[in-house]
Amino acid sequence: MSMLKIENLHVRAGDKQVLKGLSLEVGAGEVHAIMGPNGSGKSTLVQVLAGREGYEVTGGSVRYQERDLLALPPEERARAGVFLAFQYPVEIPGVNNVYLLKAGLNALRKHRGLPELDAFEFLALVREKMKLMHMDESFLNRGVNEGFSGGEKKRNEILQMAVLEPALALLDETDSGLDIDALRVVANGVNSLRRADRAIVMVTHYQRLLEYIEPDRVHVLSGGRILKSGDKSLALELEKRGYDWVKQEAASA
Amino acid sequence: MSVVTLQEARSSSERYRAAFEAHGRADDPLTGLRRAALERFVAAGFPTQRQEDWKYTNLRRLEARTFAPAEGTALDVGAHEQRWIANAGTRIVLVNGQWMPALSSPGPQLPGMTLLTLRQWSEHDAAAVAEFVARTSRAQPSALEDLNLAFFEDGVVLDLAANARPDQPVYIVHQWTDGATQVMSNPRVIVRAAAGSRCVLIEHFAGAGTGECFTNAVTDIDIAADAQVEHYRIQQESLRTFHIGHVNVRLQQNARYSSHDIALGAGLARLNLGTTLQGPGAHVALHGLLAPLATQHLDSHTCIDHAAPHTTSDENYRGIAGERGRGVFNGKVIVRPAAQKTDARQSSRNLLLGAGAEIDTKPELEIYANDVKCSHGATTGQLDATALFYLRSRGLDETTARTLLIRAFAESVVTSIGPQAVRNHLEQLLDERYALPAGVSS
Numbered sequence: 001m002s003m004l005k006i007e008n009l010h011v012r013a014g015d016k017q018v019l020k021g022l023s024l025e026v027g028a029g030e031v032h033a034i035m036g037p038n039g040s041g042k043s044t045l046v047q048v049l050a051g052r053e054g055y056e057v058t059g060g061s062v063r064y065q066e067r068d069l070l071a072l073p074p075e076e077r078a079r080a081g082v083f084l085a086f087q088y089p090v091e092i093p094g095v096n097n098v099y100l101l102k103a104g105l106n107a108l109r110k111h112r113g114l115p116e117l118d119a120f121e122f123l124a125l126v127r128e129k130m131k132l133m134h135m136d137e138s139f140l141n142r143g144v145n146e147g148f149s150g151g152e153k154k155r156n157e158i159l160q161m162a163v164l165e166p167a168l169a170l171l172d173e174t175d176s177g178l179d180i181d182a183l184r185v186v187a188n189g190v191n192s193l194r195r196a197d198r199a200i201v202m203v204t205h206y207q208r209l210l211e212y213i214e215p216d217r218v219h220v221l222s223g224g225r226i227l228k229s230g231d232k233s234l235a236l237e238l239e240k241r242g243y244d245w246v247k248q249e250a251a252s253a
Numbered sequence: 254m255s256v257v258t259l260q261e262a263r264s265s266s267e268r269y270r271a272a273f274e275a276h277g278r279a280d281d282p283l284t285g286l287r288r289a290a291l292e293r294f295v296a297a298g299f300p301t302q303r304q305e306d307w308k309y310t311n312l313r314r315l316e317a318r319t320f321a322p323a324e325g326t327a328l329d330v331g332a333h334e335q336r337w338i339a340n341a342g343t344r345i346v347l348v349n350g351q352w353m354p355a356l357s358s359p360g361p362q363l364p365g366m367t368l369l370t371l372r373q374w375s376e377h378d379a380a381a382v383a384e385f386v387a388r389t390s391r392a393q394p395s396a397l398e399d400l401n402l403a404f405f406e407d408g409v410v411l412d413l414a415a416n417a418r419p420d421q422p423v424y425i426v427h428q429w430t431d432g433a434t435q436v437m438s439n440p441r442v443i444v445r446a447a448a449g450s451r452c453v454l455i456e457h458f459a460g461a462g463t464g465e466c467f468t469n470a471v472t473d474i475d476i477a478a479d480a481q482v483e484h485y486r487i488q489q490e491s492l493r494t495f496h497i498g499h500v501n502v503r504l505q506q507n508a509r510y511s512s513h514d515i516a517l518g519a520g521l522a523r524l525n526l527g528t529t530l531q532g533p534g535a536h537v538a539l540h541g542l543l544a545p546l547a548t549q550h551l552d553s554h555t556c557i558d559h560a561a562p563h564t565t566s567d568e569n570y571r572g573i574a575g576e577r578g579r580g581v582f583n584g585k586v587i588v589r590p591a592a593q594k595t596d597a598r599q600s601s602r603n604l605l606l607g608a609g610a611e612i613d614t615k616p617e618l619e620i621y622a623n624d625v626k627c628s629h630g631a632t633t634g635q636l637d638a639t640a641l642f643y644l645r646s647r648g649l650d651e652t653t654a655r656t657l658l659i660r661a662f663a664e665s666v667v668t669s670i671g672p673q674a675v676r677n678h679l680e681q682l683l684d685e686r687y688a689l690p691a692g693v694s695s
Contacts, residue, residue, distance in 0.1 A: 050646050053638070078648040090643040094661025104647035111648075143661075144643075160647065 001028045003065060003168055003199040004049075010059035011041075011048050011224075018044045020224035021060070026168075026217075029196040033210055033235060034203045036221035037243050042203040043087060045221070046170040050084035051077050064168060078104070079111035081167030085157035085174050092144040097156070100144050101126060101163050108164060129162040132192060134185050151182035158189040169193070171202040175209035187212030207239040220246045266295040268319040273403060276322050282379030286386060290394075290402035297396040309581040309613045310523055310552045315495045320437035320467040322404055323349035326430055330356055333428060336459045338487075341674045342422030343368070349430055350438025351407040365417025365450065371408035371441055385443070389473050389501065395525065398499050401439040401471045408441035408471075413450035413480070422453035422672055427470065429494070434464025442472040446480040446508075453483045455675060460490035460518055468519075472500045476508040478532060483511050485675055489518035489682065492547065496522040506532030506561075513670055514541040514570075516551040517682060523552040530557070530564040530592075540669040541570040544686065545578025545610070552581035559592040559625075566596075571666050572603035572633075573659060574610035585617040586627060593622050599629040604636065604662050656687045 004026040011019040018041045026032050036042050048055050049062065051074030062069040069077060092100075105125075106116040117125065130137065133155045145153050154174055161169055171190070175183055190213050194200065202213065210218070210232060218234040220227045222243060227250040228234065238246070273291050277284065299316040300307040328348050337344075345368065346356035352370040362368075375382050386402065394402070409425055427440060444454060458468065468490060476482050482502075490496050496519035502510050516522055528537045537557060545551045557566045572580040580603065588595045603612040616629040636658050644654035660683060667683070670676040 050642075052642050073651070074642060074645040075648055075650050075654075078646055084646050086643065090637070090640045092640050092643070092658070092661060094664035095644075095657050100644065100647060100649075103649055103653070107648035107650070164647070 002026075002063070003028045003030075004069075004201070005063040006060070007062075008060040009045075009048075009062060010057065011044060012056045012058050013044060013054065017058075018055075018224055019048075022221070022225050024219065024226055026199045026201060028167075028199055030216045031194065031200045031202070031213065032217045032219065033215040034201065034219045034221050035205070035207075035235065035238055038205075040222045041224045042221050043172055046084055046172045046201070046203055049170055050074060050082060075107070078164070079108050083161050083164055083166030083169045085154075085161060085169065085171045087173040087176065089145045089148075089153040089157055091146050091148070093146045095144050096140075097142055097144050098126065098140040101160060104160070105163055126163060129159055132162060133159045133189050135159060150177035151179065154178060154182065154186055155189070158186055158193075162189065162193060165193075167198055169198065169200045171200065173203055173205065175204055175206065183209070183212060207235045210235045222247055222250075264298065265316045265319065266298045269400065269403075270295050272319065272321055276404075283375055283383060286383050287403045290399040293394070294396050294399040294403060297399070300396060306554060306583070310521070310550065312521075315467065315521065318435065318465065318467075320435055322406065323433060323436035323438045323466075328353065328356065328428065328430055332431075333459070333461060336461075337426050338424065338455070338457060338674050338678045341424040341455055341457075341672065342453070343419075344424045344426065345409055346426045346428055347407065347409070347438075347440050348428050349433060349436065350405075350427075350440040352409065363417075363419035363421070365414040366419045366423075366452070367410075367412040367414075368423070369410040369412075371410055371443065372406065374410050389475070389503075395499065397469055397497050398471060401441065401469050401499070404437070404469075405439040405441045405471070408443065410443045411445070411452070411454070413444075413446045413452055415447040416449040417447070418451045422455050424455045425457065427456065427458045427468065429461040429466055429491075431462040432464065433462055433466050435466075437467035437469060439469045440471070442470075444472070444474040444482060446474070446476045446482050448477040449479045450477075451481040453485075453672060455485040455672070456487070458486075458488045458490050458496065458518065460494060462491060463493060465493045465495075466490075467495045467497075469497045470499070472498070474500070474502040474510070476502065476504045476510055478506040478508060480505075481509040483671060485513045485515070485670065485672070486524070487515045487517075487675070487679070488522060488524075490522070491518065492520045492549070494519045498522075498524040498526075500524065500526045502528040502537070504528065504530050504532060504535035504537065507534035508532060509536045511538040511669075512540065513666070514539070514553055515666075515679060516541070516543045516553060517686065519549065519551070521550045524554065526553065526555045528555075528557050528566075530559050530566070531561055533561045533563045535561065536565045536567075538566070538669075539568040539570070540666050541582070542663055542666040543570070543572045543580040543582060543612075544574075544663070544683075545580050546575045546686065548577045550579045550581070554581075554583045554585070556585040556587070557597065558587045558589070559595040559597065560589045562591060562593045562595070564592060564595055566598070568599040569665060569669070570601045570614075571663055572601070572612045572614065573606065573662060574603070574612050575606035577609040579610070580612040582612070582614045583617060584615070584629070586619070586629075588618075588620040588622050588625050588627065590621045593624045595622060595625040595627070597625070597627045601629075601631040602662070603631070603633040604659070605633065606636070606659070659687045
């Protein structure tokens with residue numbers, strides 16, 4: 001089943017055309033990695049998919065579970081099962097971490113016609129997920145990401161993903177700023193969330209993450225378009241040879 | 254009786270003189286004091302924007318009206334009690350500025366604490382009142398403080414004996430009657446905390462009605478060595494009210510004072526909050542929240558005067574202006590030559606919720622000592638778009654996300670509030686103020 005189908009997507013940020021005809025299809029149960037040089041449009045793509053304001057879609061379409069994703073405000077995308085793990089998770093002092101998790105989960109459940117969880121049921125669920133992410137319970141009663149280290153913020157993102165159980169998870173540079181131990185914890189968390197009815201799209205600079213989370217497909221995004229797709233061996237080749245050969249190959253094609 | 258009637262008098266301050274002549278009682282033991290204050294007020298007139306302290310706050314609309322001294326009157330408790338803070342402590346209700354014993358629930362006298370009405374004190378010992386006012390008045394009282402002095406009818410005198418620590422707060426409700434219009438009240442609250450005593454004072458300007466009224470309230474607090482006063486001032490008067498507040502605090506050695514200035518009500522409000530640290534080791538903490546909406550103009554001017562060595566102050570004001578609301582914060586800190594080793598911190602952070610809102614914030618430091626630490630910071634900005642997106646991307650609708658971020662911005666002031674009843678009350682007010690519109694689901 002097609003989870004996400006992007007066709008000929010054109011996106012402008014300010015007066016800069018960032019995406020110039022990007023097409024990508026992701027099926028349920030698949031893990032895709034999008035790699036590419038700085039400024040190629042990787043982060044723009046996932047932000048547009050999650051509904052961030054400030055981008056103008058000038059052409060193309062995005063279907064998510066057979067719906068027009070771009071027509072929905074961000075909260076409705078989240079409730080429909082789209083989740084973005086931020087590259088730079090936002091610190092929000094004064095909004096409790098556990099409050100956000102509970103409000104988010106209950107908004108999703110309400111949308112799906114499920115009863116809201118009471119405080120007891122919710123805490124039991126969160127405790128279980130926190131173990132998975134090796135997080136201390138003291139995180140719960142702090143402000144959202146307030147004073148968290150870089151690694152703690154990324155773990156908190158995956159904790160949110162584990163609680164919200166999205167159908168489509170978009171991971172934006174989730175490996176950046178992580179030491180090797182933190183990377184393992186985050187990768188284990190993501191791997192434990194792989195399921196037949198869930199798709200994961202990871203944006204990353206480095207092949208390193210893919211050693212821990214093995215992708216089904218790897219795409220090279222450059223100049224606002226997917227230039228090349230392949231299996232995980234493409235990532236290894238990119239690691240060895242860089243991106244220029246892909247660009248040259250695309251230019252001569 | 255004066256031959257000048259209200260209509261004939263030309264200037265506003267002269268109209269107040271006519272009101273003074275019309276309302277003054279011949280047997281008032283404080284006549285001399287009042288008349289002197291009135292003459293100073295008439296000579297000075299209402300403050301104008303030409304005065305630096307009033308640069309951002311225009312009193313012309315207040316000056317154009319003439320408010321007659323309000324009469325105290327009975328009040329239907331049932332209709333108003335729901336606005337009051339339940340179980341906040343020993344309750345005293347001033348209606349139109351006058352103590353209504355029937356509405357108050359002072360309960361058993363707490364050990365070491367004496368509560369008197371100012372009227373009783375004036376009638377029994379006018380000389381003591383005159384002496385107190387003369388001693389506590391600043392060398393140059395502001396014109397509107399003088400207006401209060403000329404007209405005050407009643408108020409509360411709270412005396413704490415040495416080391417007295419009443420186990421519950423004193424809760425003073427300032428309440429207008431529903432029908433009050435074109436009237437003013439000039440309540441006066443006096444607190445004298447003897448050495449080593451502690452108390453919590455909650456002043457609640459609860460408002461009422463829709464008539465135009467003028468509240469001109471003075472609170473005067475003396476804190477002796479090692480004593481502590483925690484002062485809450487919850488201002489939620491109705492939108493047609495003019496609210497002017499004056500709080501003067503003097504602290505002796507190792508005394509502590511904390512203020513929690515919550516300004517949510519009135520069409521135009523101005524608080525002058527002055528603290529003088531007269532003894533070494535004294536400490537003040539000023540917390541404030543100014544949250545204008547609609548066309549409200551809410552102004553707090555604070556002054557912390559470090560007059561002794563080793564004194565400390567910590568000030569945290571938050572402004573949240575929405576719609577066409579306007580907030581003004583001015584934080585003056587004076588460090589006198591003798592006040593070496595002063596440590597003064599000030600933070601003013603402000604949030605604008607719309608293009609029509611405005612906040613003017615200004616630190617004002619006058620430092621005459623050389624071995625001191627003073628820091629200040631002021632910021633003004635809008636809701637963080639990235640934080641808003643972050644919350645929405647987790648499934649929260651835009652209104653809920655905005656409300657959460659606004660509430661988060663006020664959080665440090667809310668959590669500075671000790672008594673749970675007061676904190677709950679403020680949380681409820683903020684919920685109502687920034688609540689979801691009807692019909693929006695979270």
